[in-house]
Amino acid sequence: MSFDQIIVNEEWEETDLSLLETLDHVLNRGLVIAGEITISVADIDLIFVGLNVLVSSIETAHEVLRKRQTE
Amino acid sequence: MKLYVYCLLQGIDALDEALPGISGAPVRLEKLEDLGVLVSDVNTDAIPVTRENAMDHAAVVRSVLSRTTPLPFRFGTLVTEQQLRNYISARKAALETNLSLVRGCVEMSVKIISEVAHENSEEPGQAEQGIGTRFLTVKRREILGSELRSAQAKEITAWLNKTVNGLTRDEKVTVQPSEKLFLAAAHLVERAKLNQYREKMAKARETRPELHFLFSGPWPPYSFANIDLEFPTQFGVT
Secondary structure, eight states: OOOSEEOOOTTOOHHHHHHHHHHHHHHHOSBOOTTOBOEEOOOGGGOOOSSTTTHHHHHHHHHHHHHHHHO | OEEEEEEEESSOSSOSSOEEOGGGOEEEEEEETTEEEEEEEEOOSOEEOOHHHHHHHHHHHHHTTTTOOOEEBOTTBEEOHHHHHHHHHHHHHHHHHHHHHHTTEEEEEEEEEOOOOOOOSOOTTGGGSOHHHHHHHHHHHHHHHHHHHHHHHHHHHHHHHHHHTTTOSEEEEEEOTTSSEEEEEEEEEEGGGHHHHHHHHHHHHHTOTTSEEEEEEEEOOGGGOOOTTOOSSTTOOO
């Protein structure tokens, strides 16, 4: 993954941003086949939220997990 | 056995090289009607959200970007072969329309970060005010701040739109005036105009030193892949 330009707060490393941008794209966007997305959220080390691009994905993942646990 | 699906494409009859996919599973090109789908055969009922898996998914979709513009599937899409056939057969027209829209293009991402002003410091004389007056003063400040952010959001959105005018085929813009991540835009840019787009954005950024920008790309068109009749829930769970 290469970035054209990155200008953000100093605490963000380029590798973090590369991962963050990739996650934002692959988790939040793309074609969905009705009812056929099955994920596991066991590995929560992905949450290094600062920019809020990931929050919706992770919150939704938690919601899914909670629903599954109550079923 | 299920199929993990990465992306849908046209114009490729065979893969250039053997690709490793999710968890190292080989990637193959499945031809359905006149569309191609990159898939891996997997023996699992769920794909863990790990950074490796997310990167694997992204790498497979990206691997064909130099040859064609695919429509990426969202991470975690597992289907049987029959389900995939049914999906493509039922949505073929919409999928072809979407493939036409993105053909010859890539997605460029722009995120604009702006500090949210927190005016918590007390005004001179505020300490002597009664509780009610102080409450109203704070409320007034919040409302004015919110109005200011909304006006700023409108101005920045219009500025960005004007900046890329004529260089994009389509765009998706999300504006959140109250958030630090103020604006997120995905631009669908024709490959032939990519350098022009980059130059324009680089120059435009210099004119707005008060804003932080995060530009990334080129991406496969993740933000332009959705079609009508798709499942409304993010992870497809009822």
